Amino acid sequence: MASTTQSAVARWESGGVDPGFDTVRRLVRLCGFSLAVGLDRRDDSDLTQARRQLGLSPQRRVDRMVDSANSLAAIRGSLAGTSVG
Amino acid sequence: MADGGGAQAFDPGQILRVLVTHRVNFVLIGGMAAVLYGSPLPTLDVDITPERQRDNLARLSNALTELDARLRADGIDQPLPFGHDADSLADGGVWNLSTRYGDLDISMTPSGTSGFADLRRDARAVELYGLSIRVISLADVIRSKEAAGRDKDRRVLPVLRELLAERGHDRGGRDRW
DSSP, rough: OOSSHHHHHHHHHHTTTTOHHHHHHHHHHHOOOOOOOOOOOOOOOOOHHHHHHTSSSSHHHHHHHHHHHHHHHHHHHHHHHHOOO | OOSSTSSSSOOHHHHHHHHHHHTTOEEEEHHHHHHHHTSSOOOOEEEEEEEOOOOHHHHHHHHHHHOOOOOOTOOOOSSSSSOOOHHHHHHOOOEEEEEEEEEEESSSSSSSOOOOOHHHHHOEEETTEEEEEEOOHHHHHHHHHHHHHHHHHHHHHHHHHHHHHHHHSSGGGGGOO
């Protein structure tokens, strides 16, 4: 029904081969769905930070996250303490 | 801090240490897994999917007792007492808990997945806090966040997809932390 072979599907699944856009659209239709595609304004700020993170060891990435999380929690706590009716 | 309240500092190392000490078989999922793959967005909890075998859930129950785990819910300031054993843990799909070291979310079957065995297949080991922790693959982090579709998931998905694409272009990247 999909007019393809198991080995071709296996290559898609392993990431060895990217199926073309038309193939993806056809497979999505065969599964009973329609494919919606849209455009968003690109924002690389998160990716820039992520690349910086990747220069750290996994432990340092988590340590920085924990520092950020605890700082945010402290700020929220102080805001909650000062926001009276 | 023994009250399990919400004001304690988040210390994921202690949560992981207790789980490992009790020999709980689990994979790390969610926001912390995303951070390990480079996400710059912090998370305020540890998310795990445990193996659903009864003896493993019994060990998890023992770990939760040591962590003084309590139930947390939106709109309730103080976490609620939480009685648990292997059977009751198995009966629940998701447990949102507050522990003496911060929040711990347990999801038996994260959105878009079929649970531990599904996620364990491509999980990778990483050393954190001197412990060997199994972390689900970046592709599986994306899969579960796409299926969950919450605002916080949608917020992080673009950068995770970019990171996955970059790892894919670098053939050695799949095995690199």
